[in-house]
Amino acid sequence: xxxxxxxxxxxxxxxxxxxxxxxxxxxxxxxxxxxxxxxxxxxxxxxxxxxxxxxxxxxxxxxxxxxxxxxxxxxxxxxxxxxxxxxxxxxxxxxxxxxxxxxxxxxxxxxxxxxxxxxxxxxxxxxxxxxxxxxxxxxxxxxxxxxxxxxxxxxxxxxxxxxxxxxxxxxxxxxxxxxxxxxxxxxxxxxxxxxxxxxxxxxxxxxxxxxxxxxxxxxxxxxxxxxxxxxxxxxxxxxx
Amino acid sequence: xxxxxxxxxxxxxxxxxxxxxxxxxxxxxxxxxxxxxxxxxxxxxxxxxxxxxxxxxxxxxxxxxxxxxxxxxxxxxxxxxxxxxxxxxxxxxxxxxxxxxxxxxxxxxxxxxxxxxxxxxxxxxxxxxxxxxxxxxxxxxxxxxxxxxxxxxxxxxxxxxxxxxxxxxxxxxxxxxxxxxxxxxxxxxxxxxxxxxxxxxxxxxxxxxxxxxxxxxxxxxxxxxxxxxxxxxxxxxxxxxxxxxxxxxxxxxxxxxxxxxxxxxxxxxxxxxxxxxxxxxxxxxxxxxxxxxxxxxxxxxxxxxxxxxxxxxxxxxxxxxxxxxxxxxxxxxxxxxxxxxxxxxxxxxxx
Numbered sequence: 001x002x003x004x005x006x007x008x009x010x011x012x013x014x015x016x017x018x019x020x021x022x023x024x025x026x027x028x029x030x031x032x033x034x035x036x037x038x039x040x041x042x043x044x045x046x047x048x049x050x051x052x053x054x055x056x057x058x059x060x061x062x063x064x065x066x067x068x069x070x071x072x073x074x075x076x077x078x079x080x081x082x083x084x085x086x087x088x089x090x091x092x093x094x095x096x097x098x099x100x101x102x103x104x105x106x107x108x109x110x111x112x113x114x115x116x117x118x119x120x121x122x123x124x125x126x127x128x129x130x131x132x133x134x135x136x137x138x139x140x141x142x143x144x145x146x147x148x149x150x151x152x153x154x155x156x157x158x159x160x161x162x163x164x165x166x167x168x169x170x171x172x173x174x175x176x177x178x179x180x181x182x183x184x185x186x187x188x189x190x191x192x193x194x195x196x197x198x199x200x201x202x203x204x205x206x207x208x209x210x211x212x213x214x215x216x217x218x219x220x221x222x223x224x225x226x227x228x229x230x231x232x233x234x235x236x237x238x239x240x
Numbered sequence: 241x242x243x244x245x246x247x248x249x250x251x252x253x254x255x256x257x258x259x260x261x262x263x264x265x266x267x268x269x270x271x272x273x274x275x276x277x278x279x280x281x282x283x284x285x286x287x288x289x290x291x292x293x294x295x296x297x298x299x300x301x302x303x304x305x306x307x308x309x310x311x312x313x314x315x316x317x318x319x320x321x322x323x324x325x326x327x328x329x330x331x332x333x334x335x336x337x338x339x340x341x342x343x344x345x346x347x348x349x350x351x352x353x354x355x356x357x358x359x360x361x362x363x364x365x366x367x368x369x370x371x372x373x374x375x376x377x378x379x380x381x382x383x384x385x386x387x388x389x390x391x392x393x394x395x396x397x398x399x400x401x402x403x404x405x406x407x408x409x410x411x412x413x414x415x416x417x418x419x420x421x422x423x424x425x426x427x428x429x430x431x432x433x434x435x436x437x438x439x440x441x442x443x444x445x446x447x448x449x450x451x452x453x454x455x456x457x458x459x460x461x462x463x464x465x466x467x468x469x470x471x472x473x474x475x476x477x478x479x480x481x482x483x484x485x486x487x488x489x490x491x492x493x494x495x496x497x498x499x500x501x502x503x504x505x506x507x508x509x510x511x512x513x514x515x516x517x518x519x520x521x522x523x524x525x526x527x528x529x530x531x532x533x534x535x536x537x538x539x540x541x542x543x544x545x546x547x548x549x550x551x552x553x554x555x556x557x558x559x560x561x562x563x564x565x566x567x568x569x570x571x572x573x574x575x576x577x578x579x580x581x582x583x584x585x586x587x588x589x590x591x
Binding site for chain 1: 465468469471472474475476478479480481482483484485486487587
């Protein structure tokens with residue numbers, strides 16, 4: 001497929017002496033939500049961190065928007081138009097919500113239409129605009145983390161488990177915001193353990209196991225095939 | 241982004257924060273560090289009981305604190321931002337003092353004239369010379385000595401300590417091994433009398449310079465994007481880079497600025513002591529480390545408050561019980577670390 005915004009070809013990543021990624025192949029099509037699924041510890045987060053450059057692939061190739069970013073420094077990759085929401089949210093607790101957002105808008109002042117949209121999606125951010133981000137609740141921090149990625153239009157959003165540890169009401173807020181992003185035609189690579197959310201958002205799905213991609217296809221196909229889910233991830237819809 | 245359309249969106253549950261009654265204790269807790277400064281001043285007043293002596297000592301303590309702050313501020317940011325322990329920071333203090341004093345000596349006609357403007361002008365030129373030299377030196381120091389040892393604390397301590405020794409020896413090669421005695425510019429000699437207390441003029445200048453440096457740093461850190469990047473970088477450098485900022489460049493900039501400030505502190509300190517030696521920076525490092533640690537690594541505000549506490553306490557104790565002066569700072573550090581083990585204003589989270 002030529003219209004992939006992101007392409008990983010045989011990527012190997014080591015963390016200390018551990019081989020975490022062992023030849024990951026992945027294609028993220030433009031203008032769609034691509035799910036990255038799999039049990040815990042199979043290398044989903046490492047895949048995202050390798051793309052942004054926090055870990056270095058010691059073998060293989062990563063193409064972003066047609067350019068080889070495998071050895072590019074993290075800031076340069078980010079500047080190419082990559083929005084990153086890390087698993088630990090990466091909030092600057094000592095900065096206010098506003099300062100967090102100003103920093104995230106790296107190319108200039110915050111676009112006000114975009115900010116209105118973010119406030120509509122995540123009202124608490126408006127309420128606590130001038131408060132230290134460290135005083136926010138877990139769900140609000142996650143909102144801020146996603147809002148930071150959304151504050152500028154990115155070519156690709158890498159989002160790592162946005163619903164982790166959140167209450168159901170907040171999860172639906174997250175899902176709605178991500179749905180919104182999707183409806184705008186954004187390209188998203190999403191790691192998600194909540195299968196209901198994955199099913200609702202994903203266009204295509206990729207399942208990892210043991211540092212490799214073991215299945216790629218349409219999300220629809222995976223969502224309707226309980227036996228396949230059981231085989232790939234050791235879960236079935238009934239279990240959820 | 242003119243074609244951006246605001247999509248329809250359902251809102252998350254509204255959050256209306258409810259304000260609770262906060263006890264007095266809870267309300268002052270965040271301000272405790274800054275309140276310690278007047279508290280120590282009041283304690284000093286009670287212990288000394290003589291208003292004019294107290295005023296003299298307080299101004300002198302504030303002056304000393306401000307100078308320590310100027311020297312220490314760069315170190316705390318360098319540690320906070322890049323987790324680099326720089327034992328060589330004192331080298332910039334010494335070099336700053338020697339360059340600055342050399343410039344002052346060349347400007348004899350300006351320093352000997354009894355004109356405050358000319359005197360301050362001479363000091364300004366000396367400070368500019370010293371800061372330029374130490375800034376450049378900081379840039380080279382970072383490139384040659386610090387960059388190869390990122391992420392290795394033990395190596396950093398050894399190699400920066402080595403750098404300090406090399407610089408000290410270079411000073412001895414260039415300026416000779418003797419300590420250099422200096423006279424302050426004419427208009428800054430002596431003291432003024434205020435409310436019966438003799439206050440050295442130079443100390444007032446030191447307090448003024450310290451305040452200006454502190455306010456300028458605070459402004460940069462709070463009101464500019466570079467400042468935001470530095471503060472965010474102290475907390476989570478990886479994320480700052482993922483937002484597209486080249487933290488490495490910012491760090492080099494902070495290192496240069498911190499070195500230049502140490503140079504400024506060196507000139508001020510030299511004029512305060514009226515003698516400079518190649519080892520003065522190394523000696524100042526003890527106070528600098530105490531201040532950086534009790535302030536909380538990475539915190540400019542904490543460093544400022546810590547410096548004032550050290551300055552005031554040292555002066556009061558030296559007056560009340562001179563023998564105890566030496567241990568007063570260590571005692572202060574121990575007390576503060578028992579109260580807040582990460583320093584008064586912890587910024588860098590425990591790693």
